[in-house]
Amino acid sequence: MSPVPEILLDVCRNPFLAVGVPIGLGALSGIITGKTARSPWFTEMRAPAGNPPRQAFGPVWTVLYGLMGYASHLAVKSLDAAVTPNATASANKSLRLYWTQLGLNLLWTPLFFGAKQKELALVDMALLLGTVVSMTIEMHDLRTDFSTTWLLAPYCAWLGYASYLNAGYVWLNWNRRNV
Template structure:
């Protein structure tokens, strides 16, 4: 079976810690920027919210921390490729890096899907795929990084699960 490998330009990008952290922060800002306006509009204000929804002011605080943490985890994984000698460890790191970029795309797509297109069902599918990819990526990177990436990604895993619950709650409570 062919090994998944991230293209060299993408691998080199996350080897640089500043770029590794800056990429998800920039993508998150670009994706979420229009959200600030939508959450003040009647469409969002009139939605039935699921139990446990935090105040909207929590999200712009939590997400940048998670983006920085996930970016640094990708940096740790990329740097671990230099020292990991087992084929299984290298495969796990490479596959995890491919998944990392895929989950960035899913993460980037969520806000425009939920808030921009107002498609809660599609956003829920995106969120579920995002959660699955983040959990699997975390599992893949755990051994080869001796748990360093797991510590960085655990809050993201928990928040992605919570965000999927919220998205599912919004979808369920506001079906037409």
């Protein structure tokens, strides 16, 4: 497998960029959400039980993006300190998973809210959840004193909940047009 591009490693090396880039990208993605979440397409759908108020999502995602960003910073520090080929490969793999999951994460909002494709968003969510669990397991084995595991555990839990919500919207609104 190819190593993570140096520019992406440099983002993770700087703790402010490591935290700020996912928060900033998430905020941009949230602009799509804000408009469509208030539209009739979304407000008239049946919501699954336990659906939180719309205002909860911004603060929750800001924290989660910050935690995942800092976990990437710890992972790149582990990569830079690696002295064996296995440690280097493991850190590289965890960082490839990090950037992959961030892309999948940022794709979900345009799929669900932008394109109004709840089913495709659910497929993306399943891929995202699997990637994040794999990333968490991979980062757990890095030399970070399990800090990455604690940083990523809330993200894993929230994605499980978000998967339930996405699946609920698909199930409860199966025959609803996407316009």
